[in-house]
Each structure stands twice: as structure tokens, then as C-alpha cells.
Amino acid sequence: MPDHIDPLKSKLLDAALVHVPFDGWSETTFAAAVRDTGTDPAVADTLCPRGAVDLAIAFHKRGDTAMVERLKTEDFSTLRFSEKVAAAVRYRIEAIESKEAVRRGTTLFALPHLAADGAKLIWGTADLIWDTLGDSSTDVNWYTKRATLSGVYGSAVLFWLGDDSSNCQATWAFIDRRIEDVMRIEKIKSRVNANPLLSRLAAPITWAGSRIKPPLRTPKVDLPGSWSGPY
Structure with a gap:
């Protein structure tokens, strides 16, 4: 599940978005957001130790939350799995409130210390x-799926930033092509596994991959006595 943004941080983020197109995700923007919301500077610094960087992160996570909420309400019963993935990437882009905020964020997170x-x-x-x-991978595929989709999403956002087509049709077509490329690789893997000779040759790699497990996840609970650790 996506992280929930603190209400005050969300308020600061809304105020910051007015200034980001002019000053980027900078200390100037953060100071303006604090001033515009009437937030105590000490409280704002506690909530966002890295200032505008923390607000930029909150901006991204807000989009993640909107995407997940939409995914849970859409009817995907008639779609192929590749179409579901493509739709999810599209929903994530459509959840973006400000293209300029993403453009400025791309510049921000290109800095070596924030990469x-x-x-x-x-x-x-x-x-x-x-x-x-509903991915249920329990081996190396857990990592490869996320690494591949990270590349698709990252490239789709960069394409979208420069897309001036009607209703972003060029971006949606770009996403479809990238997802089809990914699914083509998955089909090749399936054919290798179905071929007796090739599957035997790939057995050592398959075995090694099966020994790699995804990270353990602690279920999020809201009960007395539970502790999720400081973050």
C-alpha cells in the first residue's frame, strides 16, 4: 500500500506547487510554502527535514496513492495482463497534477546526492x-518485473514531458509499445521453459533464480503495542 501523507505536509505541498514552476523544488519554494500556510517554521522543519526535497517526494507518493485508488475501482475483467500493466502506467501519469512539477523534480533527482x-x-x-x-512472484522474477517496469515508467514519463500530441496519444502509444516489448521477453522465457533441451540447459540459472527471494514485508497494522520503526 502507498504511504499516507501527513495532512500538514499535504497542505505544505499544495502551497509549494504554486511556486515550483518558478523556483523549482528549492529552499525558496519551501520557505514560501511555510509562509503561505502560516506553519510554524520549527514544525515545518521537523516534518520536512530536507525541506523541498521531502515535499517533492510527497508529491510523487501522492500520485502513487491516486493511481492505486483508481486501479482498485476500474474493471479490468476484459483486459489482457499486458493491457492492465499499460493502463496502470497510464493512470500513474494521469494522476500527475503538474507537468512542470515533474519536470523540476526530474532535474532535482538527477543530482548525484539525490539520485x-x-x-x-x-x-x-x-x-x-x-x-x-496481484503479482505473486516469490523468486528472482519479483526483482526483474519491478526493474523492467521501472524502466518502462521512467522512460514513459520522460517521453510524456516532451509530448505535445492531442490528449497525450503519443505517450499512450509509446507505453503500449514498451509493454509489448516486455511481454515479448516473457513469452521467450516461457518457450525456453517449455522446451526440454533448453530448459535443461537453463536449469542452473533457473535454480539460482529460485533461491533469490523478495524482501520480507511487515504487514501494516494499527493496533496498541505495534511498532513500525522510525522512518
């Missing part, structure tokens, strides 16, 4: 898509 944060956000989006669509 890991940007990669983590994209990975988190891919993870949410697979989880919401």
Missing part, C-alpha cells in the same frame, strides 16, 4: 503496480 531517492521512488511506483495487480 538514489529518485530511483527509489520509481521502483516504489513499479512495486505498487505489480502488488495492486
Whole structure:
């Protein structure tokens, strides 16, 4: 499940989005958001130790939440699985409130000291898509699916930033092509596994992959005595 944004942080984010097109995800923007909302600076600094960077992260996670909520309400019964994945990537892009905020965020997370944060956000989006669509992988495929979809989503966003087609039709076609490429690879893997000779040759790799497990996840609970650790 996506992380829930603190109400005050969400309020600061709304105020910041007015300034981001002009000042980026900067300290100037953060200071303006604090001022515009009348938030105590000490409280704002506690909530967002890294200032506008934390608001940029909250902006991305807000989009993730909107995507998941839409995925849970859409009827996918007539769609192929590849179409469901493509729809999820499209919904995530459609959940973006401001193209300029994403453009500025792309610049922000391209900085060397923030690149890991940007990669983590994209990975988190891919993870949410697979989880919401019911992925049950328990081996190396858990990682390869998310790594591949991270590449699809990241490239789709970059394409979308430069897309001036009507209703972003070029972006949706781009996503469909990328997803089809991914599914073509999955079909090749299935054919290898179905071929007696090739499956024997690939057996050592398959065995090694089966020994790789996804990270353990602690269920989120809201009960007395539970502790999720400081984050």
C-alpha cells in the first residue's frame, strides 16, 4: 500500500506547487510554502527535514496513492495482463497534477546526492503496480518485473514531458509499445521453459533464480503495542 501523507505536509505541498514552476523544488519554494500556510517554521522543519526535497517526494507518493485508488475501482475483467500493466502506467501519469512539477523534480533527482531517492521512488511506483495487480512472484522474477517496469515508467514519463500530441496519444502509444516489448521477453522465457533441451540447459540459472527471494514485508497494522520503526 502507498504511504499516507501527513495532512500538514499535504497542505505544505499544495502551497509549494504554486511556486515550483518558478523556483523549482528549492529552499525558496519551501520557505514560501511555510509562509503561505502560516506553519510554524520549527514544525515545518521537523516534518520536512530536507525541506523541498521531502515535499517533492510527497508529491510523487501522492500520485502513487491516486493511481492505486483508481486501479482498485476500474474493471479490468476484459483486459489482457499486458493491457492492465499499460493502463496502470497510464493512470500513474494521469494522476500527475503538474507537468512542470515533474519536470523540476526530474532535474532535482538527477543530482548525484539525490539520485538514489529518485530511483527509489520509481521502483516504489513499479512495486505498487505489480502488488495492486496481484503479482505473486516469490523468486528472482519479483526483482526483474519491478526493474523492467521501472524502466518502462521512467522512460514513459520522460517521453510524456516532451509530448505535445492531442490528449497525450503519443505517450499512450509509446507505453503500449514498451509493454509489448516486455511481454515479448516473457513469452521467450516461457518457450525456453517449455522446451526440454533448453530448459535443461537453463536449469542452473533457473535454480539460482529460485533461491533469490523478495524482501520480507511487515504487514501494516494499527493496533496498541505495534511498532513500525522510525522512518
